[in-house]
Amino acid sequence: MRIHVQNPANDPHFAVTEAQWRDAVSRSPDMAGLQVSFASDEEGLTRALPEAEVLLSWVRPLRQRFPVGALPAAAPRLRIIACTSAGVDSAAPFDWLPESIALLNNSGTHADKAGEFGIMAILMLNTGMPAFADAQRRGEWKPIFASTLAGRRVVIVGMGSLGGGVARQARAFGMQVIGVRNGPEPHPDCDETHTTGALDSVLPRAEFLVLACPLTDQTRNLLSRERIALLPRGAGIVNIARGAVWDQDAVCDALEAGHLGGCVTDVAVPEPLPTESRLWRTPGMVVTPHVSADDRARYNDRTLDILFENIRALRESRPLPNRVDPAKGY
Amino acid sequence: MRIHVQNPANDPHFAVTEAQWRDAVSRSPDMAGLQVSFASDEEGLTRALPEAEVLLSWVRPLRQRFPVGALPAAAPRLRIIACTSAGVDSAAPFDWLPESIALLNNSGTHADKAGEFGIMAILMLNTGMPAFADAQRRGEWKPIFASTLAGRRVVIVGMGSLGGGVARQARAFGMQVIGVRNGPEPHPDCDETHTTGALDSVLPRAEFLVLACPLTDQTRNLLSRERIALLPRGAGIVNIARGAVWDQDAVCDALEAGHLGGCVTDVAVPEPLPTESRLWRTPGMVVTPHVSADDRARYNDRTLDILFENIRALRESRPLPNRVDPAKGY
Structure with missing residues (x-):
């Protein structure tokens, strides 16, 4: 052959x-x-x-x-x-x-590497690292005390290799893991799984939301402005899927309004992200250059x-x- | 009573x-x-x-x-x-x-919380987050690809509650864990333990170094300028001990010279750290305001x-x- x-x-x-x-x-x-x-x-x-x-x-x-x-x-x-x-x-x-x-x-x-990136991002959001990064730019010592991850709830959209890797790590930290996927079949590292059709009912429960689904016609703009509003105040988002899976401007707006607690995104629209993009400068937004799974x-x-x-x-x-x-x- | x-x-x-x-x-x-x-x-x-x-x-x-x-x-x-x-x-x-x-x-x-902070910091150093934070300030999309933590080596100085918490997490990620402590007794989450007297022989092997010891007359300036030079080029340091345990200026110099790959410090001299401190602005330095263990x-x-x-x-x-x-x- x-x-x-x-x-x-x-x-x-x-x-x-x-x-x-x-x-x-x-x-x-x-x-x-x-x-x-x-x-x-x-x-x-x-x-x-x-x-x-x-x-x-x-x-x-x-x-x-x-x-x-x-x-x-x-x-x-x-x-x-x-x-x-x-x-x-x-x-x-x-x-x-x-x-x-x-x-x-x-x-x-990509599972192991994406799992490590995903749990790093969740730990960073939980610890308040996006706010500390903003404070560091201003030279401001401003403690915020956080709890551990045990018992906290993460919703993972996309339970393939990337999402599965994150779920396994989140489980190891004692988190409650809710998987969202196309099919209804359970996942060994999720406490619950729901179909994409049930996303609107799951989002209000997400302390942390991880986007790890493929980009398709069905997932383009999946996390729309309306759905961002369904997240509880202070929620943190990790995007290791594709930039087009969320409404990038709506996410920035929600961070500026204080509705979201912080974001770590490894993907952007477009890539490479131009210097003038507001994504770089939105408070609470941590940007990495598409390195989460490689x-x-x-x-x-x-x-x-x-x-x-x-x-x-x-x-x-x-x-x-x-x-x-x-x-x-x- | x-x-x-x-x-x-x-x-x-x-x-x-x-x-x-x-x-x-x-x-x-x-x-x-x-x-x-x-x-x-x-x-x-x-x-x-x-x-x-x-x-x-x-x-x-x-x-x-x-x-x-x-x-x-x-x-x-x-x-x-x-x-x-x-x-x-x-x-x-x-x-x-x-x-x-x-x-x-x-x-x-403090063990569980310090363990989560410690592994977050190690994951951040491994992923290149300090460099990405600097790049984000400049609006620069510049990928650096990292491997997973499995098989990588971390040296932890101080095997009390904080250091033990970090060791347990590092083990869970498959890292090789070397503990440094006053006594010679082994630690269940360390592959090797060495006494503080052997520190100079251990530092050249540290891909990552975690400072988690108490501040005493013996540990003041423990990570001196000379000892920083013993670390391999590109090493990352996490300080969850006290700012006086390392030579803060020498660490900044080593980051600027490119000898160190990055640092995450939760402690500083003095605390709160004044706005004019160079620690805030040294490339590769991530500062958090004494929140790692609470x-x-x-x-x-x-x-x-x-x-x-x-x-x-x-x-x-x-x-x-x-x-x-x-x-x-x-």
């Missing part, structure tokens, strides 16, 4: 190396027969596509690279496109993707392990665990 | 209320016979002292209130002075304290539970678990 790894052209941090490939194969000896090629330029991709059965690629170039209808002729043997990111929203709509090709996300790579030391190792799991499933004619449903968008 | 609770005059947050007292007695029915008085003014204290056998008090006023030699006459029946803080450095030297009176600290009240919701409950444990020990002629050794200073 022929696999082509198309690395990003200008991002040495996350390029999959031949050494990482060899290590991954040594962890999965059943993958020893795979024939692999690597490239980070256009010519390398063009050269590999006619023979490739599996393409591992950065998600962003996919839609531009493959206009609607072009893929079958360009890559006649392709059966899997595996994306290195968990969110595949930048490749939507999926009209360019033939039904015969399975699109895989990289869900599972563990540089372990990212590629996990990416390859997940890819191999899916190839194994393909060989054994099982459903591919990371297959994206183009209709759902995740 | 007569107990007097002297509450701070100007701090309603931490005043012990009669309701909290009643709840504590209901948790410890063997304390039902205690006679208790409350005051927050000087007259109330003066009125109570002649009969009081136990005094529960804020630590700060003790030295000023009781000049050397004054206590036996002022409080002839006093057997215990219980402080509401874990650190009793502001009452040192203990020349005002007769040997017949046991001074108790409040060690144990859990407002549970503080007084735990304080009373600990006091009752010590009274129980006195009744049963056991050593008092929270007794301060004036020679050691903690």
Whole structure:
């Protein structure tokens, strides 16, 4: 089986190396027969596509690279496109993707790192760090005393790899965890789970709200101005989903009005966030530059392990665990 | 037995209320016979002292209130002075304290809260939050990708209630925990423990350093300029001890020189820290206003539970678990 790894052209941090490939194969000896090629330029991709059965690629170039209808002729043997990111929203709509090709996300790579980022953000909100950061800018010593997290309530929207990672950590700190997801099935790290349709009834109970869902047509502007108003006064929000999942301006307004206690966001509209954006300067808003889920030391190792799991499933004619449903968008 | 609770005059947050007292007695029915008085003014204290056998008090006023030699006459029946803080450095030297009176600290009240603050601070340093805070002030989107904490090494100086709380959390995140303490005895949440005398050999191994020791003559300037130089380049420091335990200016210099990766300090010299202090403005320095160990919701409950444990020990002629050794200073 022929696999082509198309690395990003200008991002040495996350390029999959031949050494990482060899290590991954040594962890999965059943993958020893795979024939692999690597490239980070256009010519390398063009050269590999006619023979490739599996393409591992950065998600962003996919839609531009493959206009609607072009893929079958360009890559006649392709059966899997595996994306290195968990969110595949930048490749939507999926009209360019033939039904015969399975699109895989990289869900599972990010759980541990996202869980640590999520609990850090919740601890920061609980401790009052956004207010202390504002006070530090003014040189003002102004204690606010906080309790511990045990028994406090967090609502997590999106119970995939990211949300699940946060739920596991929140549980370890003794929090009461309420998960919100599309399906009604319970989650082992949630005390309660509710469907997205019940969101309005859950928000008034959220001391902390974590957004960790994929960006789809259904989740765009999910945390609207109206829904922000449903949160109790003083609530804290963590956004590790996408900037378009909340109404960014309404969040800033709610912080300025004192309705929200603080926010930690790792995502923004647009990214990179321009210097003049009000997000940087809104009191109570902590901004990080889309780093919450990417563990540089372990990212590629996990990416390859997940890819191999899916190839194994393909060989054994099982459903591919990371297959994206183009209709759902995740 | 007569107990007097002297509450701070100007701090309603931490005043012990009669309701909290009643709840504590209901948790410890063997304390039902205690006679208790409350005051927050000087007259109330003066009125109570002649009969009081136990005094529960804020630590700060003790030295000023009781000049050397004054206590036996002022409080002839006093057997215990219980402080509401874990650190009793502001009452040192203990020349005002007769040997017949046991001074108790409040060690144990702070473990859970300090543990959460400590792991938050370590997660922040690992994630690069001090650099992101600086970047946010400039409106600059500049990703730095970090790994998870598993397998990373933290050195904790001071393995009392605060340090023990941080060690427990660090362990839960899979960190390698090295404890430094006066005695050689191992600690259940440390992979290694070393005596303070071995500090110089341990510092070069510290990816993260947590200062959680009491301030005594031995620990003043413990993290000196010379010892800061022993830390590996890029190390992060958390100070939840006292500002005088490190060389505050040398820490700022090391941050400016890029030798240290970042700091989170909850303590400063002096407190409250004046607006003009360079600590507020040193890049990579996160300052919080002495809030790391005080859990407002549970503080007084735990304080009373600990006091009752010590009274129980006195009744049963056991050593008092929270007794301060004036020679050691903690």
